[in-house]
Amino acid sequence: MTDHYVIIGITIAALILFASEIIRADFIAIFVALILMILGYVTVNEGFSGFSNPAVITVIAMFILSSGLVRTGVADYVAKLILKFGGKSAILLTFMVMISVGSMSAFMNNIGAVAILIPTLFIISENLKYPINKLLIPLSFGSLLGGLVTLIGTPPNLLISILLEDNGFSGFKMFDFAPTGLVILVIGLLYMIFIGRYLIPVRERDNQLTKQFRLNNYLSEVTLPESSKYVNKTIQDCKIHDDLGITILRIQRNIDGKTEIIDPKPDIILLPNDKLIVEGNISKLIDNQNDKHIQLTTSRKFSDNDLTDNEIELSEAVVSNNSHLIGRSIVENDIHKLYGVIVLALKRGIRTVVEGFQNMPVEAGDVFLVQGKRESITNLALSPDFTVVNRLEHDPRNLKKAPLALIIMILTILSAALGLLHISVAGILGALIMTLTGCVKIEDIYNNVEWRVIFLIAGMMPLGIAMDNNHTGTAQWLANIVVSQVGDYGPLVMLGTIFIFTTIITQIMSNAAATLLIGPIALAISSGFGLQPYPFMMAVAISASTSFLTPISHQANMLVYGVGNYKFMDFIRVGGPLILIILIISLILIPIIWPFKPL
Incomplete structure (x- = not known):
């Protein structure tokens, strides 16, 4: 009994740390693994087994394969389709954004898909005078919904499948998620078109970036008198930043009766009578102008034009x-x-x-x-x-390799879907071929993998091991408690309970960590009912990807949060009804597609 409380205590502490964001999520996961090893709940081999787990290997392979699709320009083609066909109406534009990013996310890293499309959407927004914040939440949500369609669409799908295999059941196949995932994607798309986009408040972004970033209170113009200690020295050597806490943004210098704009490089020498536009605390400048080293120009409002020209x-x-x-x-x-x-x-x-x-x-x-x-x-x-944003430039694409990269990705998917190779083997083989054929640069392989995600997943896996019946049995103990409280209402109510609980915790921790935490408990609950685990595990996979309520619940949301000028409540307002709809659809579809069958 004591062991159960220790494991639950470690879990609750991890949840609190995940929610507080005091420590990075991957560090928390590694700490969890180390504590479990130190306390003897898992062996050293078990504590580090996550790094060799097929799900982790598959996620690594998917990062590399996704980068191949990006580097060869396959993913950019989708952005061009949105530019070409998305400008007819708001409904069509929302449809094109969500169906495009959803299709991409079904087979590649959804964060990469969002990042690729953000500049395109800013240009479309500017051209059509359509609010950008009406597009970025659909972009992020579309990427999350698209990941529900395939085994490789999102880490929870892979983790649930491997967890089934580790416990003696057949894992999910490549397109086993499609019947539920496609329906949820389509319903989610219709929701965003006809309801969701109207729930997003229109907050016009100020065309003046100086106003948008509230710079006016921190921009000043100063002149350097001949007596200034800063003149006849380079910007780097004169220590003006150290003394006054200011950053020089522009230098206006009179040369032969003409005002010239000088780029404030560290090696530029400041001269008497130079006028500087600086960023810093104005009150500190006022306090220092009595020392005769600077003269503060009369306060005025600055615009973007004061900080830009034909070159800047x-x-x-x-x-x-x-x-x-x-x-x-x-x-x-x-x-x-x-x-x-x-x-x-x-x-x-x-x-x-x-x-x-x-x-x-x-x-x-x-x-x-x-x-x-x-x-x-x-x-x-x-x-x-x-x-x-507003720039479509990207690193050079190897367009000649695009057909090859697409073929490699298709063959990788087919070999796994047809059962010819395990998904981890197919993924690593595809990544290797992508690299050897030049679709991915060898030197970029490790840069393309999001190692924080890998360490997070690998670090949380020992917690599931510690909870199984071969160790502390905490998962079964918790499952028995849940079944005793809710079991009389039947498996469908239990399915909904698992869905709701997973949905709640995935808002405060990563979807992979939520899956690794709830997956073993759901497996034990199905055993308690004497039923096959598939409907319960499918519910965990779907609910772990419902990261719609907060901007911090998924990296895709974080990417659009600041640049979209959103507020925290915007995600609750738009994401809350969507989660409720997905819950209802899941409770209807899952028992039909994955019926409750006895073990």
């Missing part, structure tokens, strides 16, 4: 989910040196941070307001670290 641009850049910048600050990453741009402000969810953000650890989904030369912004768009 302002842009919004969203930090990608697999960006190598995550976890380190802007200063530590030295983004100015790396990309030649200045980060003026940061938007994280509904928070806009203009002061002190340079030392905050970068997170996936952060939106940077950046200033730089056109070629620097283009390089930023080409980087895998960022998605730059």
Whole structure:
């Protein structure tokens, strides 16, 4: 009995840490695995077995295969279809967005599918004068719904299938999810077209990025008098940033009677009478202007035009989910040196941070307001670290390899669907062929895998092992309690109970972690009823992917959250009814397609 309480205590502690986001989710998962090994609930081999689990291997392979479809331009073709056919009406546009991203997400990483389409939707929004926030939630939700259609569409599907195999049952096949997944996708699409998009409040984005990021209170114009200690020194050497906490954005210099704009590179020498547009705390500038080193120009309102010209641009850049910048600050990453741009402000969810953000650890989904030369912004768009809105530039595509990449992906899917190879073997073989044929660069293989997801899944797997009957039996103990309370109402009510509970916890932790937590319990519950586990496990897989209630429940939501100018309640308002609809559909469809059969 004590062991049960310890395992439940570890689980609750992990849930609290997942919800608080104090520690990264992958770190929490590894801590869980280590604690279970230290306390002796799993052996060392069992504690690290997640890294060799077929589900983890398959997820790694899918990341590589997805990158092959992106690099060869197969995924870009979908974006072109939306541009071509999506501009007729709001209904058609919403349909094209959701059906396109849903189709992509059924066979590739849904986060990558969302990231590819974001710039396209911004351009469509601008051309049609249609609010961008009416498109980005359908984009994110469409990617989650599309993942329900196939075995490889989302990690919960794979994890549930492997869990069945580990317990002596046949795993789900490639298209076993399609009968329920396709219906849910279509119903979800109709909901967003006729109901959901009307629940999204229209919040017009200000065309002026300086206003949108609330920069006006932090922008000033100063002049350097001849007596200034900052003149005749380079920007880097004069320490003006250290002294005054300001960042120089533009230099206006009088040369032969003409005003010239100078790019504020670190090696540029400041001269007397230079006028500087700077970003920083104005009150600190006022306090320092008495020392004769700066003269603060009369306060005025700045616009984007004050920070741009024919060569210099302002842009919004969203930090990608697999960006190598995550976890380190802007200063530590030295983004100015790396990309030649200045980060003026940061938007994280509904928070806009203009002061002190340079030392905050970068997170996936952060939106940077950046200033730089056109070629620097283009390089930023080409980087895998960022998605730059309003820019369709991307790293060069190997279009000649597109047919080959598509064929490899199709053969990988067919070999698994026909039972010729296990999905993990088919996936790794397909990834290897993609690499050897040049569809994926060898040096990019490891960069294309979201290792945080891999460590999260592998770290949480020992918890399921510790809960099985060969160890503490906690899963069966919990299942017996649940069955004793709800069992008299029948398996259908139990199915709904599992669905609702999984839906709740997947809003505060990753869908993979939720699956690994609830999967063993659902398996034990089916055993308690004396029924085959398939309908219960299908309910876990579907409900684990209903990450619609909060922006933090899935990385796809995080990508659109800040850049879409959403509020937290927008996801509850739109996602809540959708979850209720999916629950009702699931309770009708699952028992029909996967009837309650005795063991």
